[in-house]
Amino acid sequence: MRQAVHDILPCGVEYGVLPLPRRHVVALQIRLLAGVCSEPDDRLGLARLLAETIDKGTQRRTGRELSDAFDAIGASHGCGVGRETTTLTCTVLAEHFEEAIALHAEFLRTPTFPDDAIEVNIELAKQELIALEDDASGVADKLISRRAYGPVLGRHSLGEAEALERTTREDIEGYWREMFTAGRMLVSVAGGIEPARVAGCLQEHFEGFGLAEAAGREAFAVEFTPGRTHHNKDLEQEHIGICWRGVDATHDDFAVQQVVLGILSGGMSGRLFTELREKLALVYWVNAWQETPRGSGMLFLGASTTPQRCDQTYAALLREVDRLAEDIEQSELDRAVTGLLSVLETRGESTRSRCGELAGDLFFFGRPRSEEEKIARIRAVVIDDILRYLATYPREPQCVLTLGPRALGGESVADRSEAKRTPA
Amino acid sequence: MNEGANGPYTLHTLENGLRIVIERMPDVRSAAVGFLVRTGARDEEASEAGVSHFLEHMMFKGTPRRTWREITIDFDRMGSTYNAYTSEDRTMFYGWVPKAAIGRQLELLADMLRSTLPAGEFDTEKNVILEEIAMAKDNLEHVAFDFLQEKVFAGHPLAWPILGYEETVSALTRDTMMAYFERRYAPDNLYLVVAGNVDPKAIIGLAEEQCGSWKASGTACDRVPPTLRVGKDVEHVDRFQQQFVALTFPSVSACDARAETADAAASILGGENSRLFWNIVQQGIAPRAGAYHLDYTDCGAMLLYGACQPESTEMLLDAIRSEADRICREPVQADEVARVKNRRRTSLAIEGETPYYRLTQLMDDLEYLGAPRTVEQMLADVEAVSVDSIHAYFASFPVNVAGHLTCVGPRTEVEVAK
Numbered sequence: 001m002r003q004a005v006h007d008i009l010p011c012g013v014e015y016g017v018l019p020l021p022r023r024h025v026v027a028l029q030i031r032l033l034a035g036v037c038s039e040p041d042d043r044l045g046l047a048r049l050l051a052e053t054i055d056k057g058t059q060r061r062t063g064r065e066l067s068d069a070f071d072a073i074g075a076s077h078g079c080g081v082g083r084e085t086t087t088l089t090c091t092v093l094a095e096h097f098e099e100a101i102a103l104h105a106e107f108l109r110t111p112t113f114p115d116d117a118i119e120v121n122i123e124l125a126k127q128e129l130i131a132l133e134d135d136a137s138g139v140a141d142k143l144i145s146r147r148a149y150g151p152v153l154g155r156h157s158l159g160e161a162e163a164l165e166r167t168t169r170e171d172i173e174g175y176w177r178e179m180f181t182a183g184r185m186l187v188s189v190a191g192g193i194e195p196a197r198v199a200g201c202l203q204e205h206f207e208g209f210g211l212a213e214a215a216g217r218e219a220f221a222v223e224f225t226p227g228r229t230h231h232n233k234d235l236e237q238e239h240i241g242i243c244w245r246g247v248d249a250t251h252d253d254f255a256v257q258q259v260v261l262g263i264l265s266g267g268m269s270g271r272l273f274t275e276l277r278e279k280l281a282l283v284y285w286v287n288a289w290q291e292t293p294r295g296s297g298m299l300f301l302g303a304s305t306t307p308q309r310c311d312q313t314y315a316a317l318l319r320e321v322d323r324l325a326e327d328i329e330q331s332e333l334d335r336a337v338t339g340l341l342s343v344l345e346t347r348g349e350s351t352r353s354r355c356g357e358l359a360g361d362l363f364f365f366g367r368p369r370s371e372e373e374k375i376a377r378i379r380a381v382v383i384d385d386i387l388r389y390l391a392t393y394p395r396e397p398q399c400v401l402t403l404g405p406r407a408l409g410g411e412s413v414a415d416r417s418e419a420k421r422t423p424a
Numbered sequence: 425m426n427e428g429a430n431g432p433y434t435l436h437t438l439e440n441g442l443r444i445v446i447e448r449m450p451d452v453r454s455a456a457v458g459f460l461v462r463t464g465a466r467d468e469e470a471s472e473a474g475v476s477h478f479l480e481h482m483m484f485k486g487t488p489r490r491t492w493r494e495i496t497i498d499f500d501r502m503g504s505t506y507n508a509y510t511s512e513d514r515t516m517f518y519g520w521v522p523k524a525a526i527g528r529q530l531e532l533l534a535d536m537l538r539s540t541l542p543a544g545e546f547d548t549e550k551n552v553i554l555e556e557i558a559m560a561k562d563n564l565e566h567v568a569f570d571f572l573q574e575k576v577f578a579g580h581p582l583a584w585p586i587l588g589y590e591e592t593v594s595a596l597t598r599d600t601m602m603a604y605f606e607r608r609y610a611p612d613n614l615y616l617v618v619a620g621n622v623d624p625k626a627i628i629g630l631a632e633e634q635c636g637s638w639k640a641s642g643t644a645c646d647r648v649p650p651t652l653r654v655g656k657d658v659e660h661v662d663r664f665q666q667q668f669v670a671l672t673f674p675s676v677s678a679c680d681a682r683a684e685t686a687d688a689a690a691s692i693l694g695g696e697n698s699r700l701f702w703n704i705v706q707q708g709i710a711p712r713a714g715a716y717h718l719d720y721t722d723c724g725a726m727l728l729y730g731a732c733q734p735e736s737t738e739m740l741l742d743a744i745r746s747e748a749d750r751i752c753r754e755p756v757q758a759d760e761v762a763r764v765k766n767r768r769r770t771s772l773a774i775e776g777e778t779p780y781y782r783l784t785q786l787m788d789d790l791e792y793l794g795a796p797r798t799v800e801q802m803l804a805d806v807e808a809v810s811v812d813s814i815h816a817y818f819a820s821f822p823v824n825v826a827g828h829l830t831c832v833g834p835r836t837e838v839e840v841a842k
Contacts, residue, residue, distance in 0.1 A: 022451060024773045056706075063706075067697040071763030074770035091774055120708040127711045127733060133665045134564040234663040236558040267504075268484070268496035278492060281551035284559055306558055335500040342503025345522040346454045349778040 004358055004368035005195035009203045012182035012212030016358050016368050017195040020351060026097045026191035027355035030088040030104060031363060033186065033216025034179035036155040037083050043171055045125055045159015047179075048081045049118075050172050052125070054180075055079075056117035059110040063117060066107060073099050081157045083149070083293055084220065085363070086179075091352055094192040098201050105205035108180055113169055122164050129158050136235050136304070136403065143231055144241040144401040148291075148298050150223025181210025188359035191351045217366075219295030226397035230407035238310040238404035239302070242317060244395045246290055246297035249364040255377040256389040257290060257297065262336025263328065263386075264288040264301075264320065269335060271320045276303065282313045294364065299393075307406035314408055318395070325390045328383055340378050344371055433796055434624035436631075441612025441640045444631055445786055445796055446624040449779060455526040455620025456779035458518035459537055460787045462615075463608035465588075466512045466581040466647060466720075474553070474588015475596060475604050477510040479541075481549050482601065483517065484508075486542040487535045498532050505780070510586055513647075513720050514791060520780040523621040527630055530618070534634035537609060546598045554594070557587050564731065567661060568668035568832040575657040576672045576725065576828050580650035610641030617786050620779035649677075649722040656829040660836045667737045667833035670729035671744060673823045678719035678792040684805045685813045686724065686821075690717040691764045692756055692814070693823075694728060699747050704730065710740045721792060726823055734834045741829070741838070749824040755815045768806045772799055 004018040039046045056063035070077055073096035079088050092100045132138050146154040185206065189198045224245060247253045265272045265288035272286045286303040301321070305313045347353045348371075361369045402408055434446040449455075464476050485492045499506050499519065506519040506529075517536065519529040560566040570585045577583040587593075616635070618627050652674050676682045694700040694715025704713040710732035718725045728748055732740045775781035776799045789796045797805070831838045 023777070025770065025777070064697075064702055068759065068763060071697055071766055074766030074768075076767065076770050076774065091770060093770060093773060117706070120706055123708040124705070124711050130665050130733065131711055131731065136562045236561040237555070267500035267506075269493070269500040274493070274496070277552055278496075278548075281548045281555075284552055284556035304559055305555060331497075335497065338503040339500055342522050342525075343505065346503075346505050346520045346780070347778075349452050349454055350774070351777060352774065 003370060006362070006368050007199065008214075009199060009206075010212075011203050011207040011209065012214070013185045013187055013202050013206050014214070014362065015187040015189070015198065015202055016362050017193070017198045018190040018354055018358050018368070019194060020191050020354065023192040023351050024093055025091050025351050026094045026189060026193045027352040028090045028097070028100060029188045029355050029359040031186040031188075031359060032086045032088075032180055033084065033184040034086055035082045035084045036157050037152050037220045038179055038216075039155065039159075039175075042163060043167055044155055044163040045157070046167060046171060046175050047086060048157045048159065049121055049125060049164070049167060050176055051079050051081050051086050052121040053113050053117050053172060054111045054176065055107045057112040057114040058106050059112060060106060063114070066103065069103055075100055083153050083155070089352075097193055097197070101201045101205050105209075109209055111176065113172055115169065118169055118172065122167060125158055125164050126161050129161055132158065136233070136237070136239055139233070140239040140241050140302070140401060140403045143229070143403060144243060144300070144399065147225045147227075147229065147399040147401060148243045149293070150221075150225065153220050153222055153293055177210065181215065182206045183211045183213045184216040186359065186362045188355050188362055190355035190358055220293065222293070222296045222298075224399065226399050228400040228408065230402045230410070232405065233403050235404045236306070237304040238307045238402055238406055239304045240310060240314055240317065241401040242301040242398055243298050244393075244398040246299040246393050248295050248297045249292040249360075251297070253385075253389050253392070254297070256381050256385045257299070258340055258378065259333060259336045259381045260324065260386055260389060261288050261290055261299070262339055263324065263332050266336050266339045269332070271323070272301070272317070275320055276313065276316050280316060282309050282316060292364070307404055310402060310404070310406055311408055314400070321395050325387060328386060330383060333381070333383060333386070337378055337381065341375055344374070432798060434628070436628050438611065438632060438636055440636065440638050442614055442616060442631070442635050442638065443790070444616045444628060445618070445790060446622065446627050447619045447782060447786060447796065448622060448624060449620050449782065452621050452779060453523055454520060454779050455523045455618065455622045456518060456520040456783040457526060457530050457533060457616070457618045458516055458783050458787065459533055460615040460617060460791065461515040461609055462513070462613045462645065462791065463515055464511050464513040465584060465586045467608060468581060468584070468604070470584065471592060472596060472600055472604065473584040473592040474586075475601055476515055477586050477588065478549070478553050478593060478596060479601055479605055480508050480510045480515050481553065482541050482545070483536050483539045485545040485549060486540050487538055488540060489535050492542070492545060495532070495536060498528075502528050504529055512582055512586065516787065518780070518783060526618070526620065526622050527626070530627065530630055531634055534631075537614075538638070539605070541598060541602055541605065543598055550593060550596070553587065554590060557590055557593065560587060564664045564666060564668055564832070568670070568830065571657070571659045571832050572670055572672065572727075572830040575830060576652055577650045578653055580648075582650050582720070607641060607643055610643055611635060611638040612640040613643050615787065615790050617783055617790065619782040619786060647722055652725060653828055654826050656831070656838070658831040658836065658838055660834070661832060662834045664833050666731045667734040667831065667835050668729070668731045669737060669741055669838070670727050670830045671748070671823070671827045672830065673726045673821060673825070673827040675717055675724035675726040675821050676719070677722050677724045678788070679721055680724070682813070682817055683717075683719060683724070683792070685809050685817050686717045686719070686726065688761065688764045688768070688809045689814050689817050690715040690726060691767070692760050693747065693751055695764070696767070697763065699751070700728070700730070700744065703747055704740065704743045707743070709736060709743050713740065713744065726821065728823060737831070737835055737838050745824070752818045752822045752824040755811055758811050761809060761811050761814060765806050765809060769803060772802055772806070
């Protein structure tokens, strides 16, 4: 298998290319190193507003004409705003790669931000904030993120209604000029394409795109707030979220953390599924996962259950974490390792998945990592590593969030109609 | 027994009626295998609503060879990406593994399909299902689409929810489930599908070994197509913040030669970069509006739907109706058709890369067309969609007539424009 190419172009764009011969498609991911963390404190929601309006008109085309141009090459494309980045994804047949880059460059470099598009997308963002209330897991995620990460890293991409109403076209344009530059671009490409073709195309289209100097590489500080909080909401189930500090994606113990999560929640034989669902039937959904902003890592446990069983579910979640240090078996470590390695062969068949892997490597490590390197790190994990990890990164202090009609150790909310419109 | 080759496929039928389809993908490192059971919520009696889905869960609970714990351990030991799902008309069990593990994966799935439905696990799993039903009730779209099915297909088995009702699931007995299982999970009601870097002869040999002794049931497919209801139904659920609305009209089934055209019509009207996106969402009327071709083996429906602030409900409905009327009165533009076809081509190329997605495509083809299609054949079907075929579709299946209006949310009543 060919190795990925990685370089920084004279225009300032950092890029990586993984050539996958015989693939018909090319997957592209552009990470602009500006997400919700980069928003001004009084303009929360600005990053997403920029992402929603930047393709609604360019100096050459209307938003609709631009969408039509993407469709003309059959592009499967999208945009998402995260804590640290705004990510554009696109998959096209290989012959349309240059046109896909040209279209991205067009809206990234020459947006016109039509007034009506700004007005509509502010209105839509306010409606989405209300709509979020109909998604219990989305609300729980929003609430626990604030506690886990603090007021900057823990922001929600939808922002706040008041801030959205204050946002002007000058705010959007100013943020775009500052944040959308060649020096903040990480471009990852995988598929049936040669690296030289990618490099030439990117240099041509992004030369002179704002500052070329590398920017946006710094990590944001986590402000973790341990403790227990409850939010009343009229729901059938109680949502429970627990989080504590772990390690970041570049840490030597990251592979150990991956294996720990695999043992807890890597498959149906994982401890959480086995104990909470198969044996105790407390839940339909239970999971353990990690989030790793640059420079930090957070472990999460989540479950939803009928309110009268939330205390038992909470206790069972913690018990399974604690039990890891007591009776971990080689066989479950082996299964977790096998699970982590086999996805490289299964989901790794997908060009988009390979592109996503490369993008993560550039973002976290500043270089592509070979499959052999990833495999070696995971294969090296032994039980002693896990015991040491659990002692070094204990589940306390932790942050606990419950969302629903009943607090842990408490009574059900008597007046469910009062709880109904409690905003998150 | 018949055996033969059809392009890149190996087709084989065991003496007990189990049909096997294998697509060899020599360039990949993995393989996926799945059993498609031709049974789902629409094959249930009203009193046993939810049994198909509950049974799907129970298939993971024990066999003559394995306990539930051994089943899950064996899946994870081979590094499988695995799961199962139940729909109105099918139940699927699958595993996607590195190619070296495909034999073990097939053996495990085959073993599961002869579940003993362990009595000791039945009530435990029932509680899990009840939690799943509770979780679904907290999701507006889930509540809304269940209500839509209940009203549009009233009086027909497509009306009840896949998960069943709390009452029917609570009352379900293991004996009822066992009878359903024996009736519906016989080899002559199953497909075994494999896609990936495999040796077809070895797969067939293994299938003979694992599944050859299964007894056929001779179960006839006695599905009756529904008649879609016309009218209006409002479900008042005041704990949701948004109002969901949907207009439902008759459409073609998944087996119909016009199914690809119906999909394209839905995409032009309410997919990405569609008329509803630009004329409703990007006008600020509602954050969500779309169109969807709901298709089963013997019937179909075209859904035009959206979710908005309760006070905007009539505006959203008027806007949807206006676009529905326009697409019926004026032929779609050639470039609209071309755009949808371009997107579909890319989507097929992406799905064709991985054994799992090829597996799902093959299962759709077997269920709906009776035979698999190559990616090239699928592309040819996309190519056949035209301005004329879409125009003809809306002439046959207009969406500017009286359909069914479904409303779910805080509103107790919704005014319908005359």
